[in-house]
Amino acid sequence: MQIERIQFQMHGDSRGALIALEQERNVPFKIRRVYYLFGTKGGVHRGQHAHRHLSQLAVTLRGSVTFLLDDGSGPVHVVLDDPAQGLLLQRMVWHEMYDFSEDCVLMVLADHLYDPADYITDYDEFLREIDGGLRVEGMAACPGR
């Protein structure tokens, strides 16, 4: 699968750093929700779901974490350890986070408010919905049906 990273401009000088994320500018959606994870213990896996509709952008503001991403074609592992780099989490991508550093602060911007109905937490169900989606798209692209 294609990994989409966004590089942010670092504003700052010897006094310190500032990075600004703006909706529909360097963030490719409207920001409606911001959440952050911290104090995550070693050995913990978080995430382990996909979203039917939600788009998200993840940034490690401090420390590092590894993402497992899977659009149905198999897992890809991505290390996120740069406050100036965002990782786009598109809809219908299974994702897990692991190998949190002790000091990791992971911030995620999302384009919708929390909706439990948008979560797919079972991997087999995720694969079924991808297959279903592809079949529907295939039919829609076939004239006369």
Add this chain to the structure above:
Amino acid sequence: MQIERIQFQMHGDSRGALIALEQERNVPFKIRRVYYLFGTKGGVHRGQHAHRHLSQLAVTLRGSVTFLLDDGSGPVHVVLDDPAQGLLLQRMVWHEMYDFSEDCVLMVLADHLYDPADYITDYDEFLREIDGGLRVEGMAACPGR
């Protein structure tokens, strides 16, 4: 002046913590911009301005920082050191940040995109605009003028 803090619910367990900020729910405005400061050197003062229109919400995701807030009635100092607590920065409040801890990650949510014309960076000008605002309000409240 009145200090407005917002306490956030901490979602999490022994595996780690998660806090979610949602626009027009526990954030009292639409989130259009998110910025973060990190790597700030000791002894540095940042901010040192007021906004004519912008509303903001500041949260220290890690470490601590002290805010100086002044609505024209004199400075108030507020220590921010809790990822579950937001400090509301209303329009027309002069603010400075100082005493950043070495590990401080300060995140700020804002209700508008960056607009240099919205900044007042001169304290005397800030006081003049507050006085002007009060006088205009006073005139507007006076019928027949």
